[in-house]
Amino acid sequence: MTRAGASSSAFVSARIIARPPKQRLSRCVRQTLALACAAIQLAVVLLSTTAAADQTLDAIRQRGTLIWGADQEGGGPFVYPQSDDPTRLTGFEVELAELIAAHIGVKAQFAQGQWDKLPDVMDRGDIDIVLNGYEWTPNRAQRYGTSIPYYIYELQLLGRVGDESLTSWEDLRNPLDGRPRKVSVLGGTAAQDYIEKEGEGKIELALFDGATDAMEATELGLSSIDANLQDLPVWTFYSEGFTRLRPIGSPVGRGYYVALTRKADTDLLKAVNEAILKALQDGSLHQILSRYRMWNETQMARGLETNASGGFVGSFISGADVGEKRVDGQESSFEQTSGWRVIWQRGGLLIDAAGMTVLLSVTAMPLAVLIGLAIALSRLYGPGWLRFPAACYVELVRGTPLVLQLYLIYFLLPKLLDTMLPGSGLTINAFTAAVMGLAINYSAYEAEIYRGGIQSIPKGQMEAAVSLGMSKALALRRVIVPQATRLVLPPMTNDFIALFKDTAVCSVITVVELSKMYYIQARSAGAIVELGLLTALLYMAMSYPLSLVTNRLEKNLSQERRS
Amino acid sequence: MIELTKIVKRYQEHEVLRGVSLTVDDGEVCVLLGPSGGGKSTLLRTINGLETFDSGKIRVGDVTLPATPGPERDKSLAIIRQRVGMVFQQFNLFPHRTVLQNVTEAPIHVLKQPRDVAVATARRLLERVGMLEKQDARPGSLSGGQQQRVAIARTLAMSPEAILFDEPTSALDPRTTAEVISVMTDLAAAGQRMIVVTHAMSFARTVAHQVHILHAGTIAESGPPLQIFEAPQTDITRSFLSEAAIA
The missing domain is CATH 3.40.190.10 (Periplasmic binding protein-like II)
Structure with a gap:
């Protein structure tokens, strides 16, 4: 069920990455994302970047936390839920982040993000550094601050x-x-x-x-x-x-695995370098890596050369002093958990995440219905100048994938806001962006459902209403829309069920809902089947009551029509 | 007084109404007769704006309805629709509301009557058309004749100066037709002005003050029922009456 034998996808070009586990997006979604990436990169170039010099390090010290981004779904040994307590994170990058934060004099704060979107999330300002098995490449070094390697x-x-x-x-x-x-x-x-x-x-x-x-x-x-x-x-x-x-x-x-910072944050990058260098010299990096069985002779051959702004330049020297090769504490490696134990241990996390799925759905759907109704009415009864844009809205939203819309809202909108209202400090958090994206996407479908519903109300109803002296608006409100609503309730409930499942897409903009939590936990526990069944069960438990409602509504409606 | 002057309406090339002029006095029962496709319903529906027309004008009391669309026409229509009610062939009751709510809907939301006043009026009107017992029923559970009587009560609730009946019994069987005709006859007797498009000859003969024969978009003959039925003046009237008698 979770095994995605994806075939080659065109956009994943060579310059991307070395490393872990990735998301389960289908090929077309990936291509869409590639498109989105291109659009956003363009926008970034266009809008960029009035960011003042390097105040990030000061801001981090003031805040008292270094926010570092990674994707738990990547699993061990990078960042993964601890097997005996899945609510806690472990992994060599977790320890490394703590080490870097301690060097700066603050606490490390983890932020979950879709792995291949982490640099975008950082550009957006939601995280300070990316620390998640990102490979050093010349392209990446040009675009971001790249630290000296913490692992070869x-x-x-x-x-x-x-x-x-x-x-x-x-x-x-x-x-x-x-x-x-x-x-x-x-x-x-x-x-x-x-x-x-x-x-x-x-x-x-x-x-x-x-x-x-x-x-x-x-x-x-x-x-x-x-x-x-x-x-x-x-x-x-x-x-x-x-x-x-x-x-x-x-x-x-x-x-090389390197930490990423924003290009302008050179003070931060230097601080990260200092921390890594110190850890190399005093042996603490060695210890961390050993705990995850990652230490090997290769780690001795480490390039440390940086340019003036602290960016690793990718050259190669050997024989750095790496300190004592002694491991204290226990080694960590993959521990498979399965059966009831894993359900017992990690089920709670899945249920919590299901709460996020429900929250997203019940917030987005009413908005979608309201926007959809407004669009449908504009198309059917609005003044001429409104009908065309309303039709365009439907076609545009229906004709583009949800994942792209979410992406644009989350990454592009803040930049637009910042450009149009500089200094307003308006931001859109991931949850708001997710709700907006879902609501907008579904509003187009609701609009079409409503339009169909309204059009299926006999013409005589509107004629009778206006003949009684009602204005068109009053007739719509009192006569047409209430009747149409009863007709469209079954398909709308259907859409609501679909929306429940589409919330899974929100993980691309860092919202952790049920599906994402499942991938994270299943990967780290190796319990693909057990947790998969539980996840399926949770989705069913959420959507089945809605199915019952739909059936009920359809039955009522057919009875009403017969009479 | 309702006055139609030289009403012309075209569907593309086809002229449906070819300059029809017609006057309906206060308290008058006016019946439009004629073969199907003669333009009776279309003419009726131009009066409250359900159909547009291309030239001519319509006057309802002191309000003039122009042919050209625009704010002036909309303003006139708003007034005319409150003064002139309409009863449809297909009843067009609101299926999501009860019988009583159908009748109180417009008084409450258009005339802004207090609910209790509107309900009291509605009950009185439903009693008048013999439908008070069914006040809490949904239209879907009523027979056609019952629905049409509710529709008449719904129109009466706006205290219209005139009521337009658009083939009110064409969708009904003979027994329920009789129910509706009897209600309409009572209304006429009470001095309600109405314009009726119908195929119910007996109603035209016994109740109408003026009968107009509409044929191919023009009025072929107008006159009191006695003249139309006993001494028709034109061939069109004669042939229409003989066809209607066969049917």
């Missing part, structure tokens, strides 16, 4: 235990029985780039959205996948959960 990752090829046809990279390039070998990778990551570059066109790719999904598919040999190319830290973390996989050859494709 490599890629590990994984094959199935006992599969003698695949024991080396060389085997991978040789077709088996005339068929090219197939490697699963996380879509849009360095692993994908590596296979594309090194495979010389002889290796087939299977793209996945989640690191563990890719490993599981490889273990099971689904869609004739032969191997998996995985980030080494992910493999070491999860290796116990995948006993039928084994490493093949030495790690390859070295790269």
Whole structure:
């Protein structure tokens, strides 16, 4: 159910990322997002950026918290819910964030965001730094402040235990029985780039959205996948959960995980660098990494060169003093929990998240109905100059995906507000943006439903009403709309059910609702089935009563019509 | 007084009304007869603005309704619709309201009558049309004749100077037709001015003061029922009456 065997999607270009687990958006949604990204980047360029010099560090000190962004869905060993207490976060980046915050003299505050949107969320000003397995690339260094590396990752090829046809990279390039070998990778990551570059066109790719999904598919040999190319830290973390996989050859494709800041925040970037450097020197980084089995010799070979504004320049020196290689405390690795225990342990979190789903729905739907009714009335009875824009609104909103609308409202609107009303301090939080997006999106559908409903009221009703001296507005209010409402209630309830499920899309703008919480918890507990069933059950519990209402309404209506 | 002067209406090339002029005095019962497609209903519906017309003018008391759309026409219509009621072939009761609410709806929301006054009036009118027992019923549960009697009460609740009846019994069977005709006859006897488009010859013969034969968009003959039915002056009237007799 949660295994997304996504096929290659065009927009995930090579310059993106090395790393973890990603969201479960379908291919077309991704393409849409690519479009949105392009639009927003354009807007950012156009509107940017009157931001005053670097006051961020001062602001952080004043506030007393360093807000760092990451996506829990990425799972271990990066940032993930603690297995014995899923309400708490753990992971080497959590410890690193605390270490950086302590260096600045503040507390670390975590902010959840969709992984590939984290830099946008940072641009928007909602978080101070991104610390989530972002790979250093020249492009990224141009766009953002990139810290010195806190980890040097490599890629590990994984094959199935006992599969003698695949024991080396060389085997991978040789077709088996005339068929090219197939490697699963996380879509849009360095692993994908590596296979594309090194495979010389002889290796087939299977793209996945989640690191563990890719490993599981490889273990099971689904869609004739032969191997998996995985980030080494992910493999070491999860290796116990995948006993039928084994490493093949030495790690390859070295790269750097760096923290991101806004380009202008050079003081903040320097402070982050100082903190990482200090942790390197006094051995605390070594200890953190060891706790997650991430420490290896490669970490000794670390580039630390920065440019004048503190940005890591990607060069490479070795032999930095990394201190004692001693681990204190326990190692952390993937712990699978399953059965009733995981439901008991994490069910509460899912139920809480379901509360957010309900809240989003019950706030957005009435708004959608009101806006929709206004649009429908404008189209049917409004003055000529209003009808056309109303029709355009419907077509525009109906013709574009919800995820794009949410994206624009969340990322673009604040910039527009800031440009039009400088200094007004108006901001739109994620929840408001989510409700606005859902309400606007559904209003177009409600408008069409209402228009259909109103048009199906016999003409004689309006004639009778105006013949009694009612104005058109009064006739609409007292005669037409009440009758239309009864007709449209069943399809509207239907839409309400659909809206319940569409709230899942809001995770792209950092709102954590039921689906997102499910992905986070299922990934970190490895309990895809158990939590999946619980999540499905929760969705059912929310929508089934509405189905009953719909049935009831439809029955009443058909009785009324018969009489 | 209601006065129509040279009313012309076209649907594209086709002239439905070709300069019809007509006067209805206070207290007069005026019946429009004629073959289907002769323009009777269209003419009736121009009076309260449910149909537009292309030239000519309509006067209701001191209010003139021009042909040209615009604020002046809208203003006149607002007044005319409060003074002139209408009863439809398909009744057009509001199905989401009870019988009583159908009758009180306009007095409360258009005339701004206090609810208790409107309800008292409505009950009196429902009694007059023999529908008081059904005051809490929904229109959907009534027979056609019952619905039409409620529709008449609904129109009467606005105390109209005139009532336009647009084929009020065409959708009814003979028995319920008789109910409605009897209510209309009572109203006429009480001096209610009305303009009636109908195929009910007996009503025209016994109740009407003036009968107009409308044929192909013009008035072929006008006169008291005695003249029209006993001594028709034109061939059109004669042929219409003989066809109607066969039907």
